[in-house]
Amino acid sequence: MDTIFLSEVKVETKLGVPDWERLKPQTIILDIEIAMPHSNSCQTDEIEDTIDYGAVVARIRQTLAERSFKLVEALAEHLCQIILNEFGAPWVKIKVAKPGILPGLKALGVVIERAQDKA
Ligand SMILES: Nc1nc2c(c(=O)[nH]1)N=C([C@H](O)[C@@H](O)CO)CN2
Numbered sequence: 877m878d879t880i881f882l883s884e885v886k887v888e889t890k891l892g893v894p895d896w897e898r899l900k901p902q903t904i905i906l907d908i909e910i911a912m913p914h915s916n917s918c919q920t921d922e923i924e925d926t927i928d929y930g931a932v933v934a935r936i937r938q939t940l941a942e943r944s945f946k947l948v949e950a951l952a953e954h955l956c957q958i959i960l961n962e963f964g965a966p967w968v969k970i971k972v973a974k975p976g977i978l979p980g981l982k983a984l985g986v987v988i989e990r991a992q993d994k995a
Contacts, residue, residue, distance in 0.1 A: 877967070878918070880929050882908040887937055890944035891951060891974070898944045904951075904974055905983065906936070910959055911967035927963050935962065948972045948985045956990040967991040 885908065888901040910927055917925035936955060945951040952972045959968045969989035977984060 878912040880910045880912060880927060880932075882906065882910075882929060882933060885933060885936070887940050889940035889951070891946075891948065893946050898946070902974070904940075904948075904972055904985075906955070906973075907971040908932075908955075908959075909969040910963070910965045913964055913966060927965060932959060932963060948974060949988070952986050952988045953990075956988060960990060960992055965992075 885906040886903055887906060888903055890898040890901050891904060892898050892902070910929075910932070912926055915925040917923075935958060939954070939958060940951070943954065945954070952970045955970055955972075956968050959965050959970075967989065968991075969987065971985065971987040973983040973985040975983040
């Protein structure tokens, strides 16, 4: 499986269980792996034959500016569904990290992976 990766993407968004935490944006860090569609972009050298990673980052920044979530789980699921449904990826894995939330650890969060339903 060939993949596209987006490493340590910093995004501002409103996220957190307590209401006060969602009053203003905080920085989260995303690591994303996206399976490339079964196309021949490696041979054609054409952007139309693959997933434009710049477009993915722009779409993620847009939705996380507009939306707010309580749980990192729900945020991760939302992003997975966008990448599967809007970009046609066969499979995606996303790590959502919240840095500086608890004393004594660098970051915490979730890693989830999702795939297209088999027809
Ligand atoms: N499994 C989770 N546990 C917790 C989350 C979460 O999103 N998933 N969030 C919080 C709070 O938002 C915390 O990060 C800051 O108050 C607590 N536990």
